[in-house]
Amino acid sequence: MAAKTLTIDGKQISAEEGASVLQAASEAGITIPTLCHLEGVYDVGACRLCLIEVKGIPKLLPACTTKVAEGMEVSTDSERLRKYRRMTLELLFAERNHVCAVCVANGHCELQTLAYSLGMDHVRYDYNFPKWGVDTTHRLFGMDHNRCILCARCVRTCWHVEGAGTKNVAGRGSKSKIISDLNQPWGHSESCTECGKCVMSCPTGALFRKGSTVGESERDRTKLEFIVTAREKKQWNA
C-alpha cells in the first residue's frame, strides 16, 4: 500500500493511500469534530462539522469523504471553521427539542460534548419547538424524535452492520424523520431483530434502552467496530 505524505494543521504526517483525511488526522492525534461519522459504517458527509480547508481548493471539503493526497495541506481548526461549526450546532439545538437536563444521554452525548468543546454557550436563533413524538412501542428500545439530529447512523448501522434494513429516513427537509419499516410503530416492525446496534450508534439520546433514566445512556461504540472488523478482516480484536 502506497503512503501519502500530507500536512494537517502544520504537522507532517503520512497516511495510507485511500484513507480519508479524517482517518489520517485521527491516527496523527488530531481530532476533527463530526456527528455523522461512525467507525464501522460508510461515510455520507452529511453533518458538515468535519469540513476542512485544503490549500488550493476554494471549497470547504468534508474530511470524512476526502481522500488523502500527496502534498495536501489541510487546515482543520481555523477561526472560520470554528465559527461555522458553532453555527451548525446552534442550528441543530434550535431545530428540535434538545433538553439536556432531562435526557438519557446527558453527560454521554456527542452533541452536548461538541457544543461545549466548541464553545457554544447559547443559541442565537429562535428555537423551533416542533412537535415530535416518542415511539415507545418497541419491547426493549425507544425512539425520541425530539432528540434526533438525522445523522442517519442508525440507518446505516441497521442496513450495513446488522443487515436488517429496519431503519430508514422518510420525509424531506426539516420534516425528515427516522422511521421503522414503512413508517410503522417500531414495536410492530417485522424486520427489526432487536439487536440494539442502532441504539449503540446514536450520538444523542434519540435512541435509548427502555428503563434508562437521565444520564444513564452510555454507549459502547467499539462493539460496532469489533463486529465490522471481525466480519471484514476476520480479526476478533476484543
Added chain:
Amino acid sequence: MERLKIATVWLGGCAGCHMSFLDLDEFLIDLAGKIELVYSPIADVKEYPEGVDVCLIEGAVCNEDNLELIHKIRARTKVLVSFGDCAVTANVPAMRNQLGLDNAESVLQCAYVTNAQYNPVKPKEDGIVPPLLEKVQPVHAVVHVEYFLPGCPPPADRIKALMVQVLEGKTPKLEGTQLKFG
C-alpha cells in the same frame, strides 16, 4: 473601592440555580465582602433598583411578570448573565411550547384540573397570578444578554469561576466542560 452592586433574579425556573449559588459555601463570605446584594430572592427587596452592575438571571421568561421584570432589569443593569439552562435555553419550562399555540391553557388544564385531586380549578386572580405567555423564551430572545452560564444547575465551581472573573473586572471566559448544558 465601591462594592459591585449585584442582583439575582428568579424567573421561570426551579430555584435550583439559586440553590447551587448557595453551594458556594465559604466563597459566599468572600463575596459578601466584595459585593452589595441589591436585589435577590434571598434578600428582602421589593423593587428592582437602578444602577445595578451585574444581574444573574435564573429561569426562562414564562409569564407576564417575568416579561415586565426582565425589561426593567435590562434598563437598570449594566451586565446581564443568563444563569443556568432555563435562562440560556428556556429548558424544561419551554417544553410546553411544543404543544402549540394554546399550550398555556392545556398545561394549566392538565395540572390544575385533569390531574387535581381536590378542588379542580384553574388558578386565576387578576393582579396576583400572572398570566402565562403564549411561548416560553430564553432570556436573550427577549433582551440582550452579555454572558451565559449554562448548566442545570451550573455547579458551584462554575458559578465561582464566573464570579471571580466578574469581580476582577474581566470579561468572563468559560470553556470546555464549564459550558456544559444539562
Added chain:
Amino acid sequence: MTLNDLFQIKETELFARKKIVLRCCMAAGCMSSNSKGVKEQLEKAVIDAGLQNDIEVRGVGCMKLCCEGPLVQADPQEALFVKVTEKNAPSILTAIKGGKTDVTQADPHSAFFTKQLSIVLANSGVVDPERIESYITQDGYQALHDVLTEMTPKDVVETMVKSGLRGRGGAGFPTGIKWGTVAKSPGAKKYVICNADEGDPGAFMDRSVLESDPHSVLEGMAIAAYAVGADQGFIYVRAEYPLAIARLQTAIKQAKIMGLLGAGIFETPFHFNVDIRIGAGAFVCGEETALMMSVEGKRGTPRPRPPFPAESGLFGCPTLLNNVETFANVPAIYRNGAEWFANIGTEKSKGTKVFALAGKIKNTGLIEVPMGTPLRTIVEEMGGGAPDGGQIKAVQTGGPSGGCIPAEHLDTPVDYESLGKLGSIMGSGGMIVMDESTRMVDVARFFMEFCMDESCGKCIPCRAGTVQMHNLLEKILQRKATARDLALLEELCDMVRNTSLCGLGQTAPNPTLSTLRFFRNEYEALLQPDAHGPRSTQTETTTK
C-alpha cells in the same frame, strides 16, 4: 435504416405536403387554453369546406408567444392567429383566402420573433412532435448517421470541445470536457442521462423542448452515447410533465421501430437504448447525484463529490449527465459544424440560450437568443416592457439559485460570466420580470421558502439553515426584526452557502444575498429600533 432511407422518408413527406399548413400549438401552455378544441374545429372546418387536399392542420410544439395562446400559424402566409377559440377557429380558413376574420392576429415580424435565433427551438412549432417523419423531414437523425459512420468517438468529443457548448442546466460546465472525461473513464458499462427534472419556479424551457421536439433530445443523447461509449440512456423527467412524458414515450417507440435506437443503429455496431425514469416531485433530484440515486430507485439525496459522476455515477459506472437543452443543441452542432456554433454568442459563452420569459412583462413565453444579448433587448424590445406602463424594477434569473438584477443593470449581456458578476446565475433559463409593485424582501422570502421546502434534509446547514433564514426573513417582513437579526441573516447566508453539501443549499442564499446587495434599503426600512439590545456601556462594565 440507412441514410437513403432517411432521404426517402423526407421526400415522401415533402411530396405529400399540402399547399397550406395550419400549424396549431399543441404544447402544454396552449393546450391549457383549449388548443385541442381549436385544432379539432379547424380539422372539421377543413373537411366541411372540402379542402382536405389543400390544407393540412398540423399539431406542433410551442410557438413561443405563450401569453397569446392558443396560437395558430398559417404557412406559407405566415399569418399568426392568437387567442383562437373553438368558435372563431373556422374563420381562419376565410382569412387565409383573403377574407375577413374576427380572430386577432399578431405580427410574426415583431421584435419578439425577429430578435430570436433558433437552434434548440428550430423545430419547435414546426414539426409534429408525435411523428418521427416530421423530424426526419427537418434533416433529423442525419447528424447521428454522419457521426456514427464518419467519425471516431474521439473526433466527436473534439468537435464538442471546439463548439464551446456549455451545460445549459445552470452551472455552465464545458460540455466537451465532460464528454471527454466520461469517454476516458475506464469501465465496460457507461450511462448517459438526460436531466429533465426542470424545477425552478417560472421555468418551462425543457418542458417545451420535450413537448415540441423530443427527437432532437434523443438524437443528441445517442451522439453523446457514441462519444463516451455508453449503450444505455435514461431521461429523468418529472411526473408533473405528463405531456412531455407521453411524447417522449412515443418518440422512443418510433425511433426504436425505425432502428434509430436499439441495436446496430445505421448498420454500425453501435447500440443505444433510452428509458424514461419519472421523478416524484423532489426539486433536489435535479441535482446530479440525487438524480442518480433516484434513478437507482433509492431515496433522492445528494452525495459529496468527488467522485464525480463522470468517474463513478449511476450504479457506480461512469455516467454522462446533461440537461435537455444541452442535448437539444447537439444534433445542430454536428449538422453545421463546431465553427458555425462557436461563431454564435460571446467569447466564453457560445451559442444561444432559451429563456422562459415570465412575470410583469407584456409578452410572456419562450425565447431563444444568442448569448451576449443584452437583458434590455430581451425585456424591453422582445418582452415589450412592463404591462400598463409600469416600470421594470428587476429581472430574476436562475430561480431559487439565482439573483435579482436591478433595472440599472439591464444593459448587461446575457452570458455566464456577466450574470455571475452581478451575483446571479444563468441558471436553467427562468427569467422573471418584476415591476415596482414587487417587494424584494418578499421575493427573497418566497425563494427561501421554496428552498426550505425542497431541502432534502440530509445536511444540517441546508435543512436547518434555510428554516432559520426563512424565520428571519419573515420576522423582517412582519416588522419585528432589528439590525441584529439582519446581521444574523447575513451570517447564515454566508455559512449555508459555504458549508452545504450540494448545490441546492450552496445557492439557497443567493436570492437573499442579491436582493440585499441591490435593494438593501428595502430591508432596512423594515427594521425596528433595538430597544433592549446591547448597551453602549457594556464594554466598561464591572471595572469599578
